[in-house]
Amino acid sequence: MSRPPATAPATWDVIVVGAGPAGATAARVSAEHGLRTLLLERASIPRYKTCGGGLIGASLAALPPGLPLRTYDTAGRFTFTHNGRRERTLTSTAPTCVMVYRSELDQALTEAAAAAGATVQDTTALNSLDQEGDTVTVRTNRGETLRARVVIGADGSASRVARYVGVRCAQVDLALEAEVPVDERTAARWRGRMLMEWGPLPGSFGWVFPKGDVCTAGVVAARGNPQALRAYKEDFLARHGLLGPRPLHDTGHLTRCRRPDSPLARGRVLVAGDAAALLDHWSREGISYALRSGRLAGSAAARVVAAADEAEADTAIGQYGRQVEATLGPEMRASGTLMELFTLHPGLVHAALTRVPSAWRSLDHYISGRTSVAGIMTTPLARAATALGTWLTPAPAHA
Numbered sequence: 001m002s003r004p005p006a007t008a009p010a011t012w013d014v015i016v017v018g019a020g021p022a023g024a025t026a027a028r029v030s031a032e033h034g035l036r037t038l039l040l041e042r043a044s045i046p047r048y049k050t051c052g053g054g055l056i057g058a059s060l061a062a063l064p065p066g067l068p069l070r071t072y073d074t075a076g077r078f079t080f081t082h083n084g085r086r087e088r089t090l091t092s093t094a095p096t097c098v099m100v101y102r103s104e105l106d107q108a109l110t111e112a113a114a115a116a117g118a119t120v121q122d123t124t125a126l127n128s129l130d131q132e133g134d135t136v137t138v139r140t141n142r143g144e145t146l147r148a149r150v151v152i153g154a155d156g157s158a159s160r161v162a163r164y165v166g167v168r169c170a171q172v173d174l175a176l177e178a179e180v181p182v183d184e185r186t187a188a189r190w191r192g193r194m195l196m197e198w199g200p201l202p203g204s205f206g207w208v209f210p211k212g213d214v215c216t217a218g219v220v221a222a223r224g225n226p227q228a229l230r231a232y233k234e235d236f237l238a239r240h241g242l243l244g245p246r247p248l249h250d251t252g253h254l255t256r257c258r259r260p261d262s263p264l265a266r267g268r269v270l271v272a273g274d275a276a277a278l279l280d281h282w283s284r285e286g287i288s289y290a291l292r293s294g295r296l297a298g299s300a301a302a303r304v305v306a307a308a309d310e311a312e313a314d315t316a317i318g319q320y321g322r323q324v325e326a327t328l329g330p331e332m333r334a335s336g337t338l339m340e341l342f343t344l345h346p347g348l349v350h351a352a353l354t355r356v357p358s359a360w361r362s363l364d365h366y367i368s369g370r371t372s373v374a375g376i377m378t379t380p381l382a383r384a385a386t387a388l389g390t391w392l393t394p395a396p397a398h399a
């Protein structure tokens with residue numbers, strides 16, 4: 001994409017690292033506040049990103065209005081199975097789950113940042129950073145030394161900036177995913193319908209997302225047993241007739257969920273999105289987290305740059321952490337509780353979802369953005385299921 005202007009400032013107001021949904025949003029919001037903003041991206045834009053590309057209501061609501069974006073399908077029917085058995089397909093009252101390609105979404109978001117005034121420099125990776133006083137220094141793979149008042153690390157789940165900040169995770173999973181071209185008959189079978197299968201490994205599931213002449217299909221489980229996960233993926237794809245065709249992409253990617261006490265900043269360096277390990281523990285939905293934390297980080301950068309002194313800048317950075325906690329913290333805690341229940345008792349979660357109408361209604365409302373996971377987990381049914389799950393779980397043996 002664009003190169004830095006000939007008159008690049010000696011010190012940028014903000015350098016954003018990573019042009020995914022978190023970074024592109026942070027850069028757009030910073031630029032809208034009038035900040036001299038540089039968005040660095042390691043890859044060449046548009047770039048491939050391993051992702052289902054499913055946008056739930058919370059993600060759609062957090063996109064900039066009027067973003068030009070091609071959608072490939074909208075899921076209105078949801079098939080659930082438990083280890084390939086007890087299949088049930090339920091229909092949404094307000095089909096919302098929109099299927100996109102991440103290369104296109106992230107490019108559109110990056111173009112929106114550029115249109116707002118951000119300078120975008122792709123094929124440029126942050127190699128290291130450090131800070132002194134009110135200046136953060138970034139060194140890149142091109143041998144450049146760049147300076148900024150604030151750096152926002154939005155460099156994804158293998159983030160270098162997160163390592164610098166000291167982000168700590170409660171849950172790290174490995175996801176394996178393939179983009180499989182499908183013939184017309186298979187495409188028709190999946191059109192308007194997505195599948196979620198609760199899998200054989202603890203806390204695992206598989207998915208098929210329809211995108212016209214392509215299905216995105218994958219599996220996810222706790223990191224640590226890649227052979228078992230690969231075997232599950234082969235079996236899953238074979239059972240759904242998606243193993244034969246040569247995939248357009250066949251990749252793996254880590255997903256990470258932060259510990260509640262994990263930092264969101266160190267000095268003038270903030271983290272957002274996957275870099276901050278902001279992600280739903282259960283569904284591993286992360287685009288809405290990236291968009292929302294990216295927006296908060298961009299606004300925080302504006303307050304830091306406008307601060308009269310270091311104390312005011314510190315207050316603005318602390319406020320970023322509190323805002324993320326207030327908006328995304330309850331979501332993460334609730335999804336963590338759901339994930340614990342699901343890991344121990346996937347059959348119970350499957351039975352509730354597919355047999356108790358109010359449970360499906362809650363999930364349907366979550367997908368369409370009418371409630372949150374925190375909202376779901378306070379319903380009487382979810383409370384009862386959590387209590388039942390606790391009761392069914394054997395107490396740990398004492399040494």
Ligand SMILES: Cc1cc2nc3c(=O)[nH]c(=O)nc-3n(C[C@H](O)[C@H](O)[C@H](O)COP(=O)(O)OP(=O)(O)OC[C@H]3O[C@@H](n4cnc5c(N)ncnc54)[C@H](O)[C@@H]3O)c2cc1C
Nearest residue numbers: 018020021022042052053054125126155156273274286287
């Ligand atoms: C298999 C899989 C399926 C998923 N499906 C869904 C889904 O359907 N819906 C959903 O909501 N979420 C899904 N997620 C989660 C979602 O993909 C992430 O939460 C989301 O991409 C986070 O966005 P981000 O901007 O924080 O990071 P990313 O999208 O990962 O963007 C980070 C960017 O930083 C760049 N970068 C990395 N290092 C550097 C560096 N040193 N210097 C410069 N740039 C750098 C990368 O190239 C990348 O472009 C899925 C995740 C996986 C793994």
